[in-house]
Amino acid sequence: MASTPPIGARAQLAALAESVAGGAGLELLRGMPTVADPRSAAVLILFGILDGRASAYEAQAAAVSRDLDVLLLSRAETLRSHPGQVAFPGGRVDPGDADETAAALREAREETGLDTDGVEVLGSLEPIPLEHSRHLVTPVLGWWRAPSPVGVVDHAESADVFRAPIADLIDPAHRGVTVLRREGVTFRGPAFLLPSEAGDRLVWGFTAMILDALFTRLGWAEPWDDRWEIPLAPPPR
Incomplete structure (x- = not known):
């Protein structure tokens, strides 16, 4: 049973x-x-x-x-693009979308079955350019004030849908870096090795970069060993 939302x-x-809307960004664009x-x-x-397992x-x-989660x-x-990677729900902005927020909510509904009426949109972060895929991605922050059941809607698009405890992501024992040579x-980028009953899930790339920046800006991050290199196909640890 869900507990009282964490204070703060x-x-x-x-x-x-x-603050981002006022011009104080997360510095995600530096060097990009x-x-x-x-x-x-x-x-x-x-x-x-969380409505299930807490950290x-x-x-x-x-x-x-x-029991705070994402x-x-x-x-x-x-998929041809980023197959198997852990990601936030989302996708391209369609002509029928009013704006990036509408696109993020539509994609989340289509990918996870999320009832978007239960989502409180808090605002957006600065758009992030992705050179490899030539996208400009706007992250939309939301609070799940009325949680609804979620799951895989289209197996051609998603292999799993899950709610990750934030404390598991913040735990220094689960943090490292991935190294990609292209x-x-x-x-080199931040990474999280997220434990689950189905085995460890590796969160890296764009998704890990945003989570790392968010945790740092919010003051949630804890000291972690940035010398630990996690293979892109990590063995059990």
Whole structure:
């Protein structure tokens, strides 16, 4: 049974969205290349209170209760773009979408079965250019004030839909970096090895970059070992 929302979590997220709207970004764009003629896309970063397994880790930040979570999905292995990766619900902005927020909510509904009437939109983060896919992605922050059942809607698109405890992501024992080498260039980025009954899930790339920036800005992050390199196909740990 869901507990009382953690004091401060929703308020901190709302204040963050407000500060970003006022021009105080997350510094996600530092050093990122610009993209010529990008395609608009949006993702929904939906925080809420777990209706199932809570984290065993006691986070240092008072706002992070053991049942605070975020909605994630695993992309289908058959997809051409980012197969198998853990991601936020989201996708391209369609001509019929009023704006990026509408696109993020529509995509989340189509991918997870989410009842978007139960989502309180808190605001958006700065759009992030992705050179490899030539997208400009707007992350939309939401609070799940009335949780609804979610799951895989189309197995051609998603392999799994799940709610990840924030404390598990913050736990320093689950944090490391991934190293990707492409066309002679080496990319290092934050990563999370998220435990689950089905085995560890690796959260890396764009999704991990946003979570890392959010946790740092909110004051939720804890010191972790950035020397631990997690293979992109990690063995059991």
